[in-house]
Amino acid sequence: MRQNTADYRRLFLTDTPMMDMRAPVEYNRGAFPHTENLPLLDDRQRELVGKEYKRSGQQAAIELGWKLATADVRAQRLAAWKDFVQRHPDGYLYCFRGGLRSRTAQQMLHAEGIDYPLVEGGYKAMRNFLLEELDTHCRQLPLVVIAGHTGSGKTELLHCAARAIDLEGIARHRGSSFGRTGQPQPAQIDFENRVSIELLKLAQHPGPVFVEDESRLIGRCALPPVLQQAITASPRVMVEESVEARARRIVRDYVADALARFGDAETSPAEGLGEELRNNLGRIQKRLGGLRYRELDEQLQTANRELAQSGSADAYIPLVMALLTEYYDGTYDYLMEKREGEVVFRGSHAEVAEWLSEQKNPST
Structure with a gap:
């Protein structure tokens, strides 16, 4: 029989x-990768048991829990x-505190003849472990920022x-007002947990860890x-590309390659993408100013029509x-000053790519 564990690192x-x-409701607020939510109590049952615990104590709450666990509920x-258990014989189970x-x-x-181990300390202990590891690795790992x-x-x-x-x-998300990928973003706690786990894995071997320059959000x-403090203070690799080269790359990524996301749109993919682009432009309307926003919006609508037609x-x-x-470069230059x-x-992009390749094979 496998034993319960508190080896969160492993x-x-x-x-x-x-x-x-x-x-x-607890799981959706924050969880870990490679977990499945198979609750003992659903949200309503948890609420009722919690109220009973506050009103009459633990034993009364336990008794209510067993009353709610009807034969059908237990079978499910x-x-x-x-x-x-059948799919993951080497797995574990946990609740909030492992209690x-x-x-x-x-x-x-066990009553069904299955002995399955639990994680001691439960979710709370594992979450605290990841927060502590995140703090340690952000302070100790040698980061190099691609800026x-x-x-x-x-x-x-x-x-x-x-x-x-890859934080993005x-x-x-690609990190800008136009950065939606068509996938739902994780909850904040999920994001932090995944970042901590990735850094934990990278810390098992020596060498610099590259990260893209990111703002707070x-x-x-x-x-x-x-x-964020580590990124601000770490050595940088500066990528220098012309405005036109950058614009062409953005159009490739945010328009040509993005069309596939709108294959199920009620209208055409081009119209679905065009609507999203206009919504995204509206997010920076205040920063652009009313007149300039209207001019750029008209230009965007013209581009949307050209995409749909040709x-x-x-x-x-x-x-x-x-x-x-007019917008992004000035904001980025301001951040670079800090x-x-x-x-x-x-x-250039090509020169940085070659330099990174040489870092993989420093002897060449």
Whole structure:
């Protein structure tokens, strides 16, 4: 029989599957990768038991919990748990603190002839472990920041590095007003947990870790302050590309490659994308000013029509160039003035890609 565990490091390094016994409302607020929410109590049952606990104490709450666990409810729970155990014989289960709910689930499984271990301390202990590790690794890991104006291809270059953490990939957002990817962003706690686990894995081996330069927010996901401070103070690799080259790359990524996301749109993909682009432009209307916003919106509508009629995205290029020079570049230059880390390399997209390749093979 496998024993209960408090080896949180091993659980996260090995992506151990875990069965989360908390109620859905708890799970949705924050969870870990490689977990499944198979609750002992649903949201309503948890609410009723919690009120009973406050009113009459633990024993009364336990008794109410068993009353709510009708034969049908127990059968449903056990069926889901057995399926998880069969699929993940080396997994674990946990609740919020590794207490009553976890042990009740263990007892119910034991009565069915199944002994399945739990995580001691539960979700709370694992969450605290990840927060402590995040703080440690942000202070100790040698980060190198890939920096450059919007459209420089920083994310592409990040994937050329031997060791990197893709914060935008974890956040499922490209980090600007136009940065939606069509996927829902994770909850803030989920984002923090995933970042901490990625850094934990990277810390198992020596060498610099590359990260893209990010502002405080990636969509709705906020960088933990300790990570933002580390990015600000770390050495930088500066990517220098012309405005036109950056605009063409943005149009490729945000228009040509994005059309596939709108295949199920009620209208055509081009019209669906065009509507999203106009909504995104509206997000920066105040910063642009009323007159300039109206001019750029008209330009955008013209580009949208050209895309719908001919399939060409070229009309977006001058619009994007205007947004870069009038809005994004100034904001980024202001942020760059606050950076403290030295510049260890500076070059075009192609030159930085070559430099990163040499870091993988320093002897060549």
